[in-house]
Amino acid sequence: MTCRALALTAACLLLCARASAQEGHAFPGEAVERMKAWAIQNATGGSPEDCIHTLNQNVRLLFNDPAQRLALTVDKSMAALQAAGRAAPTQTHEFFDEDGRPTVGVTGPRRLRESVWDALLAWAGTETGYFVFGMSLLDGNHSVLLVLDRRDPEAPEVRWIDQWSSKGGWKLYPDKESLDGEIERLSSSWWKSKLSGDGIRFRSRTRLYPLLPKINPTLNRAEVSRAPLLRMRKGPGTDFPQLRDAEGRRRYFKKGEVFEVLAREGKWVKLRLPDGGEAWGHSAFLRLFHEPEAVAAVPEAAGHGAVGALGVLSDRGE
Template identity: 45%
Template sequence: MTRMLSTLAALILFAGSAAYAQDQNQAFRVEDVERAKTFWVDNATGGNPIDCLLTLNKALKLLYDDPDMQLSSTVDKSMARLKALGRAQDPIVFGFYDEEGRKTFGVTEPKTLRESVWDTMVARSEGVIGYAMYGFSPLDGNHSVVLTLDNTDPRDPKVYWSDQWSTKGGWKLYATKEALDGEIERLTSSWWRSKLASLKIKFRSDAKLYPLIPTNPAPQPERPEIATLRVPRWNLRTRPTTQGNRPVELAQQNRHETFKVLTKQGAWYQLERADGTQVWAHERGLLVRPDPNWSPVAVEAADEAPVEDNEGAADALRVVRQ
């Protein structure tokens, strides 16, 4: 009975995970991102930038190619307008710990994020090739930012920070989790202290991340699939049948093994193991999904002959972005 309940719980968890994966951000088209990026860079480096909210609102109109889109007077209200238009999801709220590791609610100075903004963005784009965009409301909505995840090569994700600050140039690269999360923590702590010193007020320090939804998503390349076991015990076989076909092994010790999906025949998957051997398994025991580590950049680059000026890799990237 205990084993049956454990298996049932695992299947329920899998179903929930699959539903979540289907709800991931779609990718924005390169040309849409470039319109907004050009404005961000020109605005931040031109010597006379408009304020953060006007920067946000104008960039969003460019991103969606909708100059008449009605936005609002705060970042959170503008995001609410986008949500009403089907262009943004509910915010993901990030709290902080203080110096003693306690949750902060405004009374103590925020020091570290409770969850990683970087990890959240990367996880949400698993299986999606291209650019994911997020409205970002740090400092209790006292600043307006767009964060762009460049996931054109899932092996090497990058995040860009866009606002009106000249120090960030409109398109500031954060290439690691430590860099992005650390900057958010630094700014939040500094802002909290400045408000306390100037206004004698201890503000809350939550940050909100709003996943943006493209109206015209970028097409996705076909991705190879991988499979893992979704139950504790499952048979691997030499042929796609149970009739007169004894199991190769009872895959009890291989729950975390990842198989490359070669083909499907009815309800059976032909799988390739890490050592190159091939087996068959029934779909009921498998979790099959796009390979999150596959990169079209790597595939295209591998097809190119090595060249010293790196043109092969550049051409591969252009293929992805078309």
């Protein structure tokens, strides 16, 4: 076999591997139809649910699971789905302001740094069918479900699900300009409204949560996410000794540090530490992930400080 033929074969194998890795993200049509019927009725019936209850009801219909535990904010509902193996890791989309500078809450959002439309298509890859995403606008100020219809790869379209009668519960966005433009328009308008009305400067991020049609039971990674500093223990409970270093000092782990998950027992999670050791952390202060390739690298340092009963140090150090 020639070098050119070998190269072509390798390229084909790589493309096939990528396509295979992306398979299994599409939802069956009947699941989407259940959600669509209720969404349209809710938005056009005269007394719609608010945005988070609309999202939660549609999610339960999508999975055909009325017992699925959710929350009263979109980001917490999506975190519950991630913990249940029904959502992939979060994709965060930031903005530029009107002068082309990245927004950090000080200036208003004007233009997305990366296209949400492109992110939806990237998630679908080469697969055809329906793909569903939770979306948090302006750091959770509005809850939306997006449905990418890629049954025809040459003519993908996106449907927007929320409670607004103006969108009819199933609003069509046929292209990148219309979808990204709507997200930019709403984020900019709401940011200005919140600033003038409440004096609040939101970071303005849009978060996407790809939903998974089949439960992924493996919790591969956990991130310290709900405490500036977290202490861990040698067993699954507060009766077990706290983790200490070689000099007998308590060990603390910073927000953002990521660990491999080894096991779970009740509300406690057994973790592999960067030095190869093992420890247990309370799940209330951890965020669980299901796709290790989507998790950032583990920061190196662990901090020290005073903590409360379960191992939480507040932002003020109290």
